[in-house]
Amino acid sequence: MSEKLIKILTEKGPIKKIGVIGMGYVGIPAAALFADAPCFDHVLGFQRASSSSGYKIDMLNKGESPLKGEEPGLEGLLQNVVKAGKFTCTSDFSRISELDAVTLAIQTPFEDPKSLLPDFTALIEGIQNVGKNLRKGMLVVLESTITPGTTVGMAREILEKESGLVAGEDFALAHAPERVMVGRLLQNIREHDRIVGGIDDVCTRRAAELYTPVLTKGKIIPMTATAAEVTKTAENTFRDLQIAAVNQLALYCEAMGINVYDVRAGIASLKGEGITRAILYPGAGVGGHCLTKDTYHLERGVTLGIEPLDYPENAESIYVLARRVNDFMPKHMFNLTVKALERVGKKPKGIKIAMLGWAFLNDSDDARNPPSETYRDMVLQAGCEINVQDPHVVHYPGIDIHANIDKVLTGADVVVIFTGHKQYFELTPEQIKQKMGKKQPVIIDGRNVVDPDKFINAGFVYKGIGRGDKNSHSLK
Template sequence: MNNSNKLESILRERGPIKKIGVIGMGYVGIPAAALFADSDKFDHVLGFQRASSSSGYKINMLNRGESPLKGEEPGLEELLAKVVKAGKFECTSDFSKIAELDAVTLAIQTPFADSKALEPDFGALKDGIRNVGKYLQPGMLVVLESTITPRTTDTMAREILEQESGLVAGEDFALAHAPERVMVGRLLRNIQEHDRIVGGIDGPSTQRAVELYTPVLTKGKVISMTATAAEVTKTAENTFRDLQIAAANQLALYCEAMGINVYDVRAGIDSLKGEGITRAILWPGAGVGGHCLTKDTYHLERGVKLGTEQLDYPADAESIYVLARRVNDFMPVHMFNLTGAALGRVNGKIEGSKIAMLGWAFINDSDDARNPPSEPYRDMAIEAGADVMVHDPHVLQYPDVEIHKDIGKVLKGADAVVIFTGHKEYFGLSPESIRELTGRDNPVIIDGRNVINPDMFIDAGFVYKGIGRGDKNQHPIKKQ
């Protein structure tokens, strides 16, 4: 009996997937676990979370049917309450319960320790895989949902699981990669409606993973491929999005230099539609944040280094993907430069000024503050001698940064107001109330997300600068 036939036989004997474990109770693991638990195809779902000082609080919250994720996540709190009340979901720190399961997924962050050296920090992921390996039983399915360097599933993950369990992947247990494809603010909908990429290390592993994910899909369908192809798909789709954002950001910088409005240009480009025409263009902004886009390019680049063939590419040419990362990383620097230039128009400077930062999260109406572009801006401003206060209605806390909920307190006495996040609360900002709170005749406002109407603020005496607003950034200052 060959390996595939042996695994098929073991899976057949085990029967359908009924009990599932999800390791990593974060933005990916929590909604996934809730949806698995809500399916009538599965009997029980365990969410695994370390009882650590930083995130152990999630265990009790989840077991009460409460979501530890803040910001707007339609339907998540209600679904958690439902599956907990039904007895179909619970969260635990007891990893030995893995032995009771039919399938385990891992949704653990995979940052980079050193992006220039292409060295990922797989420490947390390795710990998670080891925990699975210790309790792995014949016929179980293990799925990596974390975004990883191509070839990780069939090399590092396989090796750790086999070493810890004494079992053989593709012979005694199934192993696959099924990358998450979610965005905060729409987690449940994304899991149900987006197509699911599923890649096993062999045919039986792929089919077992398809069996796991099919019941939670509504509009989405499963797209099967190899594990390595699935890994490349995930890293590449995020890399392409980062590239598209960089293209919009570079265009915004060009439009500023040429004195025109990038949003007019964008609308013009986007208007060209028809058969065979693709002119999709994303939006410029104050920078790219989050866990995925800020590092997935480096996973893809590292995958090429680990490839089996020599890369054929223009000699001495920088990767366009890495260059895109540099452009997007530059946008907080550009926001800093705009702030300094605007203050200079009223004989001010960053040193000694009070800056009110509006928004810390990297995405609107969310508490997701992983790798936010607001952080390097704040660091630069403080290093330049500014007094910086941060407001965010959703982010409760952030290491070494005080996040205020009282926007009036943040705005009071500010020399410059800098909008970093497009939270809905900021779209209704009144120039009159801000001007009164700042107490400045000509307060500075920097819009990094196209949130405010520049003419309203310019007419009220503000010194305005915005990303891509070359048509407004040198406006005459109205004396009040």
């Protein structure tokens, strides 16, 4: 425990001015909630004025959210804090020097999962910007999901090098990982418990002071910085493992000719004292920024550990294997497409496909690492033509995405559903078949959106994830 830092923080007093670096799905709602808290005076949101994302600055300063899709309460909250003069977005990183606390919510993708090399380029730049403008008594919090050991290692080293100050003596340093899901960002920040891990107890307490005012139902769970890093990577790894388990079960059910949703309901029905059967839903693949790479952060943390790993010899990590299963699901969707076409005597080459859904998450515009992209690449390589429709995703690099569903359905041989947007549940077989104009149209359902019997009775060739009871149906 540093008596020097305690003295500095006591003289500085409570946290009043906050900075949030990274105006994305994590940074925007966090900044808005900090700004809305009466105990804080002002919040600065930091966003690079780049050609790809600089537009966010003007939007946010007008109280407009650049996040699309359904995000309850966010735009109204932004309007309120901007109108009250408590939130400003800027590209001037020198203003970090004005602050009492700064958080970093910057994406941390993986450059090469096989060699466990993360791409920390953007995060390092953000930490350097903080270090150059760091002042005594400031609190620096990494919210990004990072390899265990990053806070006490790389982040600390960069901050100390750039500032000439010492973490734990001149300034506080902590990791407090975000735990949000698109579609309920504000609710998650307020109601989820907040993991807070400082590099020492003084830093942990200062970070807890920052987050406590924005919590409603949630509580602070203090721990070390490295334990906090493991907590975040492990909770996403476990969810990925759960998804892989039900995806593998779905593949088994297809092979055995049964319905995975019957099996799932049966498993989930077992309840009682000490009994938990947390079974999720199968689907066309896992996307997003977190689950697709957090396993690799956890695995890399082990390689950087202080003790050698004691594990079954030559055994593959069950977490990495789970990643492989989930990465396989778009390929399985492709395999289902090929098999469905074979049933009507067709091959992929020259086939026109209508893809419904590009975002990885239903009713959102979050299209980071979507499994739909893997499928699209495969069908294009097979010689198909594919048109993509999504009601929420407007732009994606190199992809034309249509808002008009009729446009992509017209003349299509195959409809493939990759996202469970609520609009797709309202589609009828008659409506789709009329637009397709095919005697035996094909539909591939990756999210259990359509009623198989209705589509089969309407003359469709149907294939669905885990629907072994329907995938070999008689042709009408």
